[in-house]
Amino acid sequence: MDKKSHDHNFKNLFLDFPTEALELFFPKALHLLGKVKAIEFIRQEPKKNALSDTHFALDMPILFSFEKQQLLLWIVEFQEDKSKFSIYKLLRYTTDLMEAYPQATVIPTVLFTDRRKWRKDVLRCLETTFNDRLFLHFEYVFFKLFDFEARDYYNLNNPLVKILLPKMNYSKDERAAVILHAYTGLYELASSVLFDKYVDFIDVYAEITQEEQQALYHEMTHHKETMMLAQYIREKGIQQGMQQGIQQGMRQGMRQGMQQGIIAATKENIIEVLALRFGHVSSEWVEKINNISDVSELKALWKKAVLIKEMDDKGFFS
Secondary structure, eight states: OOTTOHHHHHHHHHHHOHHHHHHHHOHHHHHHHOSEEEEEEOOOOOOOSSTTSOOOOOOOOEEEEETTSOEEEEEEEEESSGGGOOHHHHHHHHHHHHHHOTTEEEEEEEEEOOOSOOSSOOOOEEEEEETTEEEEEEEOEEEEGGGSBGGGGTTOOOHHHHHHGGGSBOOGGGHHHHHHHHHHHHHHHSOHHHHHHHHHHHHHHHTOOHHHHHHHHHHHHTSGGGHHHHHHHHHHHHHHHHHHHHHTTOHHHHHHHHHHHHHHHHHHHHHHHHHHHHSOOOHHHHHHHHTOOOHHHHHHHHHHHHHOSSOOHHHHHO
């Protein structure tokens, strides 16, 4: 995932988690209109005033249909650079969509994603009046992710929130905890496909170094609640290594290397988990574990190591 394709990254995020985005940024809609029955992504280019005009850098609107038979057209614009935001373009785009979807309530929203304090605010509304008569009033829903305190969202069960944690506000001392909460929360709340897709998002926007990744992985292996994630990351890394090897023409060798790597890593994990939980692993147990070469059997033992309440020879190796 490339940080330069910022709009594309955030657009994909809302495509994959539209209801979760609504829950986070516009929960009143769900409270007042009921459950979402259908979602449509509007792929419509805003109208141009002239053929020479460049297209508007606005993201795809989302049309929600609710159980109370109401329509809500949610326009979300993502801005990493506030100097590029134009409330006038947003107004034109909003009125175009109001004309195209007269039955829907159109809600323009702008999400500013830069992690810095502003000296000067952006223009938040437009108004024109004359002689106590109001001719135009336009405003939009404003959000700045840096105004969100990351620690306030640790316990919110929303995968979108977990992905966005690194873009929120936190101190240097909280950085490791924020990234760890992002990893573990996404792993627990999203499918493996979406985890693989958006763990890169977390890495890119948190600007995680290789040293930080190693330290976080080490931290995961020492806590019961994150051991499953640590195992998944390790196996995923081995699989990616194999795929790269295949691309380089090393298919057979990499397959063998991956199999051996998984076996060795799983044995190491079993012994490490047992030692962490019970303080000591006898040489007999270590020998029995090392003599097993079946991957499925080793994975079953690893799960037992996490779940057993006491070290029972017969029960563990049965």
